[in-house]
Amino acid sequence: MKKELITLNINGDDYEIAVYPWRTLNEVLRDQLHLTGTKLGCGTGDCGACTVHIDDQSVSSCLTLAVEVEGHKITTIEGLAPQAVANSELENCELNPIQESFVNKGAIQCGFCTPGMIMSSKFLLDHTPNPSEAEIRAGLSGNLCRCTGYNKIVDAIADAAEKI
């Protein structure tokens, strides 16, 4: 079967790629474009590790077909702190305030859930700048963490909300 030639706009850059129509956005990001900040956990929409934004809406990249998001604005975790990605010297790079809060509040252990958590946090704070604890927890309802425990993550988001 034939690959389709498509252009994906990811974090402001256009990528021209050939993809099979059954490839998910998650597969294309990770395996084809090597943007491995976006994780793959369950592959079935349950865990949130693969969360990205399409036109500023948080979605599961594991359930999104790459061919369907041509012409849309795709944002991945790499897009939140572009300088940090380009500049490997962590001292000098500027993180997004949500990332900074996750680091400062100890909301990261193994880090596997973190990109998804942060993309969900961003969607929450974009729409609810001063969330209550209940709203934070509801905003994270689609993201699972196996190690940090959710309290520190909730603290980190409350901390980020104050800064933004």
Next chain:
Amino acid sequence: MSLPQFTFLMPTSLSEACSLLEEHQGKIKIKAGGTDMIVRLSHRAVKPDFLMALKKIPDLNQISYSPEAGLNIGALALLREVEISPIVLEQAPMLARAARATATVQIRNMGTVMGNVCNASPSADNIPTLVAMNAVIVASSGDQEREIPIDEFFLGPGRSALQANEIATAIKVPKVAAKTGVSYQKISPRSKVDIAAVNIGAMITLDKANKCEAVRISMGAVGPTPLRAKQAEKYLLGKEITDETLAEAGRLAAEDASPITDVRANREYRKLMVEVLTTRALKEASSLAVNY
């Protein structure tokens, strides 16, 4: 797991989409948000040769209201859009509650209310309220359109009254009558992000003396399709709304439920919850009706 191979189709009009359905009958599946369909593909529960996305068909995502036509929810309106739509919040807030009770933030940003309906899962979050509110599903075969009353839409788990060449284009919800209230109640093993073990939609209309003039109760996850609580409905007609009559209606609803035991709950617990949630739904609906 990666998805099985398929040819991807993205028609730009309803008539084109319906002729593709006609042409590839038996080998084609429809995708709206894909939150059910992509999971089923990935599990190899379905292996269509063609997958057809609806997203390029214009005007299917609209939500509108007029007193004559009632509320109209287009097939591509997302769960999230219904959850926060000022029109839905104004005209049918319980539909917004049901949408909000569905899945996770990300899934609500992708999935549609119509997909939830067409998927025809007995436990679907958005179905009981739509049944209670006497919704109608508009189906199009390209050149022809028909309206399917929601009571006739569900044939079994995963099976709807749509023909192979039909696309559901909109959900129509009649304007809510005076002195009418609606409620949606759900219980699941986890408090959030879980498929319902039991869910109940109820709509009740009161007369001038606050007696029950009309009532519709829909029970989810307790049968192969959403079930109407017919005995409870019949019993309530003409009755005064008291704790006793509502408790009796709950008891009768449980009699009409035929749940199974599965991972989410056992049969006895489900029956008990039908009773509790029906009474709760009727209580909320009737208290809203008094002032509407």
